[in-house]
Amino acid sequence: MTGKYKRVSGDAVEYEVFARKTRGEPLHQVGSVVAPDDDLAAAYARATYDEERWVEMMIVPKAAVIQLWAPGEAEA
Amino acid sequence: MRYAEWCIAAPTLEADIAAAAMGLDDIGHSRVLYGSLRELGTADVPDEPGSYANVPYLDRPWTDWTAFVAANGVLDSAFTLMIEALAGGNVEVLRSRLKKMLQEERYHAMHGRSWLRESRAAVAVDQARRDAIVWIGPEAGDVDDLHQKGILSLGVRELRRRLDEQVSGAPASTPIDWKAWDPVRRRVVPGGIDELTLNMLQGLAEKRYMPAGA
Numbered sequence: 001m002t003g004k005y006k007r008v009s010g011d012a013v014e015y016e017v018f019a020r021k022t023r024g025e026p027l028h029q030v031g032s033v034v035a036p037d038d039d040l041a042a043a044y045a046r047a048t049y050d051e052e053r054w055v056e057m058m059i060v061p062k063a064a065v066i067q068l069w070a071p072g073e074a075e076a
Numbered sequence: 077m078r079y080a081e082w083c084i085a086a087p088t089l090e091a092d093i094a095a096a097a098m099g100l101d102d103i104g105h106s107r108v109l110y111g112s113l114r115e116l117g118t119a120d121v122p123d124e125p126g127s128y129a130n131v132p133y134l135d136r137p138w139t140d141w142t143a144f145v146a147a148n149g150v151l152d153s154a155f156t157l158m159i160e161a162l163a164g165g166n167v168e169v170l171r172s173r174l175k176k177m178l179q180e181e182r183y184h185a186m187h188g189r190s191w192l193r194e195s196r197a198a199v200a201v202d203q204a205r206r207d208a209i210v211w212i213g214p215e216a217g218d219v220d221d222l223h224q225k226g227i228l229s230l231g232v233r234e235l236r237r238r239l240d241e242q243v244s245g246a247p248a249s250t251p252i253d254w255k256a257w258d259p260v261r262r263r264v265v266p267g268g269i270d271e272l273t274l275n276m277l278q279g280l281a282e283k284r285y286m287p288a289g290a
Contacts, residue, residue, distance in 0.1 A: 033090055040190035043183045044090040047097035 015041040016065065017049055019057040032062070077273060078134055082144050094187055095144070098152075101180045105159075108177060112169050123278060125268050129261045131207040136270050146200035149188030153242045154208035156181040157235050164229030165222075185242070192243070201243065206252070208239060211262045214254045 012034050018027040030049050035041035038059075045059050079099035086092045114120070121127045133151060138144055156178065163174040192201070213219045215232045223231035230238070256264040268274075275281045 034088070035090065035190070036194060037190050039186040040090075040194075043187035043190070044094055046183045047094040047187075048090065050097065 012036045013041075014062040015045065015059040016062055017045045017057065017059050019049065019052070019054040021052065021054055023055060027056070027058070030057075033059070077277065078138060078147065079144070081137055082141075085141075086144070087141055091191075098148070098184050098187065101184070105177050105180075108173055112173055115169055116167070125274055128269055128274075129263075130269060131211050132263055132265050132267060133204055133207040134269065135267050137273065140200070142195050142197035142200045145188070145191040145195045145197045146204040148184065149192040149197075150201055150204035150239070150243050151208055151211075152181070152184050152188055154211060154235075154239050156185065157230065157238050158212070158228075161223075161228040161230035161235065166226040189242070205239070205243060207263075209236060210252055210257065210264050212236065212239075213259070213262060214257060218259060 013036070015033050015035065016029055017031045017033060019030045020027050031045075033041050033044040033048060035044055041059050041061075045057065049057065077099070079095050079102065083092050083096035083099065086095050131151060133147060138147070159174050159177055159181065162170045163178060165171065191197075212232055212235050217232070219228060219235070220231045222228040253264055258264070269277070272281075
């Protein structure tokens with residue numbers, strides 16, 4: 001069914017999805033989505049991770065996350 | 077229903093999930109709308125093939141993803157504009173009950189807008205836009221009448237203008253033959269939903285798979 005479909009821009013990026021169930025609870029990473037822009041990433045995040053009663057949900061482009069250290073690396 | 081048909085056929089897994097989620101949202105929205113109509117004293121319409129007031133765009137299953145994209149970006153937006161007009165009108169039941177629907181539709185709009193940018197869907201968009209304009213109806217018709225009574229907060233011109241604003245590209249060039257307009261089914265062409273889909277909508281398909289005696 002999708003044979004004729006051609007994507008205009010091939011640049012999809014990864015977004016991390018964060019949410020919390022109560023105001024006092026810290027944000028948790030609940031998953032990630034891949035999309036070419038913020039609009040679609042938001043729509044995908046909501047469609048994919050809406051099974052719980054979150055009071056707050058947000059997405060962050062993975063490229064915007066600055067890693068301080070990774071597993072196995074010593075703290076700088 | 078047509079959204080659901082794409083829940084395993086969209087170009088990406090995320091789009092599959094979004095198609096399923098938007099389909100479920102819209103089933104929920106239909107239940108709210110039918111419930112509100114009943115509460116407002118509207119008689120139930122008999123469940124017959126000729127009584128379905130769907131736009132022609134939904135008569136047959138879509139055979140291409142661009143058809144989904146145009147339905148999502150154009151038709152869904154037109155339906156949402158009408159819901160907005162009802163939520164902003166003077167009927168209290170609708171004012172209070174349609175808010176959640178509009179919140180959910182925001183994500184449908186974001187999905188549609190982004191996929192419209194991503195796809196070469198001009199042919200499908202043209203057809204969907206045409207169906208949307210016909211569905212809204214002619215100027216000085218029932219929608220403008222409801223607008224004058226305050227039941228709808230927007231009239232035909234404003235609904236069309238906002239739709240154009242949301243859907244970029246040239247509006248349909250060929251004029252619409254309003255003389256052929258059916259004000260009940262809100263279309264200018266005959267026809268209706270295909271039999272297979274109709275069977276599913278009426279629950280006949282499910283009954284076929286039910287164990288004997290159940």
